[in-house]
Amino acid sequence: MNQTTTxxxxxxxxxxxxxxxxxxxxxxxxxxxxNCTDCTAELEVICADPITLELAPEVEEDWGE
Amino acid sequence: MHIAMTYxxxxxxxRMLLDAFEHLGVNCTPIDLRTIVFNPLxxxxxxxxxxxxxxxxxxxxxxxxxxTSVAMLEHFGIRCIxxxxxxxxxxxKLATTLALVRAGVPTPAIxxxxxAQSGLEAIEAIGYPAVIKPTVGSWGRLVARINDxxxxxxxxxxxxxxxxxxxxxxxxxxxxxxxDRDIRVFVVGGEPIAAIMRSSAHWVTNTARGATxxxxxxxxxxxxxxxNAAAATGGDIVAVDLLECxxxxxxxxxxxxxxxxxxxxxxxxVNIPELVARHVVRIAEEARVESEILV
Numbered sequence: 001m002n003q004t005t006t007x008x009x010x011x012x013x014x015x016x017x018x019x020x021x022x023x024x025x026x027x028x029x030x031x032x033x034x035n036c037t038d039c040t041a042e043l044e045v046i047c048a049d050p051i052t053l054e055l056a057p058e059v060e061e062d063w064g065e
Numbered sequence: 066m067h068i069a070m071t072y073x074x075x076x077x078x079x080r081m082l083l084d085a086f087e088h089l090g091v092n093c094t095p096i097d098l099r100t101i102v103f104n105p106l107x108x109x110x111x112x113x114x115x116x117x118x119x120x121x122x123x124x125x126x127x128x129x130x131x132x133t134s135v136a137m138l139e140h141f142g143i144r145c146i147x148x149x150x151x152x153x154x155x156x157x158k159l160a161t162t163l164a165l166v167r168a169g170v171p172t173p174a175i176x177x178x179x180x181a182q183s184g185l186e187a188i189e190a191i192g193y194p195a196v197i198k199p200t201v202g203s204w205g206r207l208v209a210r211i212n213d214x215x216x217x218x219x220x221x222x223x224x225x226x227x228x229x230x231x232x233x234x235x236x237x238x239x240x241x242x243x244x245d246r247d248i249r250v251f252v253v254g255g256e257p258i259a260a261i262m263r264s265s266a267h268w269v270t271n272t273a274r275g276a277t278x279x280x281x282x283x284x285x286x287x288x289x290x291x292x293n294a295a296a297a298t299g300g301d302i303v304a305v306d307l308l309e310c311x312x313x314x315x316x317x318x319x320x321x322x323x324x325x326x327x328x329x330x331x332x333x334x335v336n337i338p339e340l341v342a343r344h345v346v347r348i349a350e351e352a353r354v355e356s357e358i359l360v
Contacts, residue, residue, distance in 0.1 A: 031097045032075040044074065056074070061229070062128040064203015065304065065321035 013051040017041040022053060068093045068349050069118045071134055073125045077327040078338070082124065085342035093342075094118075098130045108141040119356075120144045120349035122341075124323060128156050128201065131323065144352035146345050147322045151300035155322035158200045158236050161298070165317055168297035170290065172317045173308065174239045181221040184235035188217045194240040197224075199232055203321075204273035207232070210240060241308045241316060246270055248307040248315075250283065250291040251324060251337055252300075254344045257283050257291045259335035272328065280333035290315050298322075301348060302341055 011024040020038035028034065032045040033056055044056040068086065070093055072079050079095065086093035102111030109116055121138050123145055125131040135149045147155070154160045165172040176187035188195045194212045197220060202208075211217045224232045246264040250257045260283045265276035272278055283291075291305045294317045304324035308316045326337040 029075050029080075029095060031072060031095075031099075032080070033077075059204075060127065061206075062201065063126045064128065064206075065323050065325055 011051065013045075013053050015039060015041060015043065016053055017043075017055060024051070066091050066346065066349060066353070067118050068345060069113070069115075069121045070095050071098050071121055071123050071125055071130075072096070073098050073127045073130050076126070076325075078325055079124050081327065081330070081338040082122070082342060085336075085338040086346075088339065089342055089346060091342070091346055093122075098125055098127075098134050101134070103134070103137040105137065105140055115141050115143055118143060118349075119353045120146060120345060122146045122345050123152070126323070128203075132156070142356075144348060146302060146348055147300045151298045151303070152322045154298040155300060155303060155320045156201060158198055158202075158319060159234070160200075161319055164297045165294060168293060170293045170297055170317050171313060171315065173241055173310075176237045178235045178237070179233060181218075181225045181235075184221045184225075184237070185214075185217055187235060187237045188221075189214075191237050191239050193217075196238040196240050197221075198236050198238060199228075200234050200236045201231055205269045205271035208269055210268055241310050241318075243270075243308045243310065246276075246309075247318065248281070248287065248309070249278075249329075250287060250305045250307065251326065251329065251335075252291050252295040252305055253302050253337075253340050254347070255292060255295060257288050258340050259283075259329060259333040259337060260287060260291075261329050261332055272325075278328055278332050280329075280335075286315060290317060294320060302344060 012021045015022050015036040018039035020036055022034055022036055028045045028048055030048050034043045042056040043053045046052050046054050096113055101113050104110040121143055123131050123135055135145045138145050139149050154164045162175050176190050178184040178187040194210050196210055198208045209220055246262045247270040250260045260281050261278040262281045263270045263272055263276040263278050270276045294305045295303050298320055304321040306318045308318050310316050330337050
């Protein structure tokens with residue numbers, strides 16, 4: 001779990017891997033995938049309000065197109 | 066008009082689709098399948114008010130979630146995009162091959178075997194180099210080119226001992242000596258709307274494996290084979306992957322029921338999510354009319 005902050009013009013959360021700020025250009029939805037620009041971790045929004053990020057699950061065998 | 070979009074990970078494609086529906090002024094509700102419990106006797110129980118929707122577009126990245134949810138939704142009488150039958154064909158390479166063969170659509174030769182010894186015979190029947198693939202899998206995972214008998218024996222033994230039960234099905238495909246690229250055609254409502262070439266120095270030309278994409282013209286030949294391939298699956302919205310064989314021309318390699326397109330809209334200049342959303346709306350309108358007639 002990580003603490004989130006919402007500023008006037010940007011929507012930010014904290015990367016649970018490296019504590020860097022993860023910036024969203026609009027309010028994310030539950031399940032949305034984001035990447036940390038600092039550590040490149042793939043993150044999943046597990047709660048949209050307040051924004052809570054966790055490391056996204058690893059690719060599973062049945063994933064794809 | 067009310068549409069739902071089921072998902073398990075909300076990726077760029079799903080965001081683009083939600084934006085496209087919003088742009089069309091259509092209400093599309095994203096539903097995370099991981100939060101849903103289905104009761105076959107009560108459509109409204111367990112988190113999804115399914116009876117409210119005219120159609121559901123499946124965008125789950127997990128095939129297991131897709132098959133489970135679409136089976137349940139079709140049981141409730143809800144029109145799904147794609148239909149379960151089409152998903153089952155696209156998701157399984159053997160089912161895809163059989164559908165293409167039945168429809169007379171050119172596709173690489175294959176052999177199938179279910180143990181290592183007969184798998185070796187299948188590879189030798191195809192000839193070296195051969196390609197082995199899991200029947201269910203995506204993004205080029207566990208696709209291997211087998212250049213000789215030593216490699217064949219090693220890969221078959223490893224898959225038989227270390228792989229899942231599913232990997233005990235040995236799907237062997239002839240290797241096509243294609244240029245350093247393959248072709249993907251996006252087919253929406255039976256109409257090819259865009260095409261890309263995917264290029265890589267690696268023989269696996271999948272963008273998930275680092276291939277780069279660029280837009281290309283849809284030739285008459287490409288158009289015809291893509292329409293026929295899509296029709297063979299019964300899919301509403303599919304991506305057709307093709308190989309250019311030096312001797313036999315275009316061959317359909319596989320089809321995708323939940324296509325990724327984030328990098329293809331800009332490269333092709335075609336607004337793929339909007340065309341997809343428009344088609345989903347058309348299907349939902351038809352489904353609503355049909356349900357009103359039945360009532």
